[in-house]
Amino acid sequence: MAAPVFLQLNDDCTVLLRPISEDESVLQAGLTLTTSEQEDLGSIRHPAQRVEWLACRAAIRELIELRDLPYWGLQKDEFGKPHLVNLPWFISLSHTAGWAAAVLHRSRPVGIDIEPIRDQFQRVVPRVLSNEEIAHANGDSARLAVYWCAKEALYKLYGKRNLTFREHLHVEPFVDNADTLTGHVRLTDHQEQLVIRCFQIGPGLLAVAY
Structure with missing residues (x-):
């Protein structure tokens, strides 16, 4: 164990x-x-x-x-x-x-997510990633997992409804195996830039937004 x-x-x-x-x-x-x-x-x-x-x-x-x-x-x-x-x-x-x-x-508010890296992330791409994020991920399972995990952490940090991963949560392009990412919550009445720490650990990935 x-x-x-x-x-x-x-x-x-x-x-x-x-x-x-x-x-x-x-x-x-x-x-x-x-x-x-x-x-x-x-x-x-x-x-x-x-x-x-x-x-x-x-x-x-x-x-x-x-x-x-x-x-x-x-x-x-x-x-x-x-x-x-x-x-x-x-x-x-x-x-x-x-x-x-x-x-x-x-x-300050904080959000965390842990995820195994799995192929099913491919199926959620159209509703989770923006066009720019889709282009950067380029079908790579590891990158898709980072986007998913990072956006889950952003979602939990914001902690309110009426928010979608594709439209309101954004992660800037990152180099593979980066441990620090930049995320954004972008709504009409709320704009926020956040740090996302990402670790390859435990079940696969752990992301923390703050």
């Missing part, structure tokens, strides 16, 4: 990527869930997805406690974005088969 990985992106931003080795009962025993979290977990029927959901909360709890802060659980806003209870820090969570990830930022 792989070991957990901590990434300190700057003084304010820490990432934890952890393999999931526990079963549901072990993960639940280590967490105190809020009422809304209990309701959310109750709505998840697939056993593996329940484990991944719990593992994400175990990861963010570990990051909080490493900062010597109290962990009181999570609550969602009106858009479904998770926030810490009684703490002003910003978080984001992501999971895939066998892996959970969390990021904690002291002062």
Whole structure:
């Protein structure tokens, strides 16, 4: 089993990527869930997805406690974005088969995504990438995975609805294996340039936008 990985992106931003080795009962025993979290977990029927959901909360709890802060659980806003209870820090969570990830930022919104590199990214190109991004990716599975993972991180950072990957989220062309990308959220009433850190790690790729 792989070991957990901590990434300190700057003084304010820490990432934890952890393999999931526990079963549901072990993960639940280590967490105190809020009422809304209990309701959310109750709505998840697939056993593996329940484990991944719990593992994400175990990861963010570990990051909080490493900062010597109290962990009181999570609550969602009106858009479904998770926030810490009684703490002003910003978080984001992501999971895939066998892996959970969390990021904690002291002062600004943040988004995280983890993805295996797989051929199915080819099928979502027309609805996810702009014409310029499609030209740059040029059908390459690794580049398509970076675009997808980076845009998922941007989407989670923004955390609101009425936004599409193709029209409103943009990633500037990058060199292969680059670990720092530039992303943009472009809406009529909101324009923002963001840093995206991208790592080949764990299940395949991990991207953090901040």
